[in-house]
Amino acid sequence: MAGIVLDRIEKSFGETRVLKGVSLAFDAGSFISLVGPSGCGKTTLLRIIAGLEQADRGQVSIGGRDVTGIRAADRDVAMVFQNYALYPHMTVEQNMALPLVMRRLTTLERAPFLGRLVAGTGTRRAAIREEVAQAARLLSIGHLMERRPGQLSGGQRQRVALGRAIVRHPKAFLMDEPLSNLDAALRHDMRRELVDLHKRIGVTTVYVTHDQAEAMTMSDRVAVMLGGHVLQFGSPREVYEQPATIDVAKFIGSPRINILAGEADGEGRVSVTGVATGLVAPRLTGKLSIGVRPEHLTLAAQGIAVTVGHVEFLGSEVLVYARETRAGSDLILRLAPEAWEAAPSRQNLTVAPLAGRLLAFDPVGNRVGLIGSETAARIGAGGTRPLRTGAAHV
Ligand SMILES: Nc1ncnc2c1ncn2[C@@H]1O[C@H](COP(=O)(O)OP(=O)(O)O)[C@@H](O)[C@H]1O
Ligand SMILES: [Mg+2]
Structure with a gap:
C-alpha cells in the first residue's frame, strides 16, 4: 500500500497544453477518482502516474519514492483498461498468471507453460497457480479458468483483467474507465464489486471516469478536472455541497x-x-x-x-x-x-x-x-x- 504524490505536473502534446500544473496527494489505501469531461487530461495524468507517459515538468512519488525518471515496469503499479487488454489465445488462467510467469520464470521455463498450462511442473508454477486461484476466488471467476476471453461476457472479461492486476500485488491500481464498455445494469453492479474489492485488499486505487455518479458513489475523494487543471479535490460530499467553482457545481450532480x-x-x-x-x-x-x-x-x-x-x-x-x-x-x-x-x-x-x-x-x-x-x-x-x-x- 502506498500513497501517491503529484507535484506540479505539466504535459503538452505539440502545441496543446494538456496538463497545466497538477498537484495532488492521495493517501495510501484510498480510492480516488479523477473525474471530468472528455479531453480534460485524466488519461494523460493516469499514464504519467503509471510511467507510460513522461511529464514535461513536475514530479511523481509513489510510496514516498520519487519515480519520475523510473520506467513503468519498475513502478510496481497495475493498470486496468476499458478494453481489458486480454490475450485472446490464452485461457483465463493463463491471462491472469502472465504477470507472475513473466516475473518468476525464465524464458526456458516459460515455453511449455505458455503452450498449455499443465499442473505440477515445479513449485514455482504451483505457487503461481495457487495465487491465481486465490484472486479468482476473490472475483468469483474460479469456474471460468479454462475459458478464453472470447467465451466471456464483458463483465467477466473485466474481472479477469482485474484478477491479472491483483495477482501482482501492486502498490497501486490505476484504472482508466474500466466499466465503460459494460451495459448500465452491470456497470452499476461492478461499481459495488470494485468498492468491495478495494475494501478487502486495501490497495491505493486511482480511478478515471467521465461519469460523475461513478466517481461520487465509489470514491473516498474526488479530483474534479477541467482543461488540464484540478478545480477541486475533496470528498464526494464536499464537492457536491461546497463546490469551489461554478464549473465543479455544474459538473457534479444529476x-x-x-x-x-x-x-x-x-x-x-x-x-x-x-x-x-x-x-x-x-x-x-x-x-x-x-x-x-x-x-x-x-x-x-x-x-x-x-x-x-x-x-x-x-x-x-x-x-x-x-x-x-x-x-x-x-x-x-x-x-x-x-x-x-x-x-x-x-x-x-x-x-x-x-x-x-x-x-x-x-x-x-x-x-x-x-x-x-x-x-x-x-x-x-x-x-x-x-x-x-x-x-x-x-
Ligand atoms: N498521444 C497524444 N498525442 C497528442 N494529443 C494527445 C495525446 N494523448 C492525448 N492527447 C490530447 O490531450 C488531451 C487530453 O486527453 P486525455 O488525457 O486522453 O483526456 P481524457 O482522458 O480526460 O478524455 C486531448 O485533447 C487529447 O486529444
Ligand atoms: Mg480518457
Missing part, C-alpha cells in the same frame, strides 16, 4: 444544479432574479451567479415565480422542469411525490431555496461565502455576540 442570475447591492445584500434572499455576500457588489440544487428548491408562498414545463414522475421523486418567469432561466425541481401532489397549481408556482442551500459564484466563477443578513448587520455594528450564521451557507 440533474444539474440550477444557475440563476443574482446580484449583490451596495451593501452586499444578495437577490436572486430580483427577489431578496436575506443573505449578504461580504465585500461584494454587482452580478453573481446563484446555484441551487434541484432538491434544494421547495414550493413556497413567496419567492421565485416559475412556469412548469414537463414533469417526470420517477416513483420516489418527481422532477419538475420549469422556467423562471422573470429572466426565463430553466429550472429543475426535485420534489417528493407528496409535495408535488400538494402543489397549489400544475402550471404557475412559486419556489424558494431551502435555508442555507444557496451557492453564490462571483463573475469569474469562484464560490463566495454568504452569511445571514442579521449576522452581517452585527458584524457591521461590531457586535460582540457570538456569530451565528444560522441557516446561511458560509
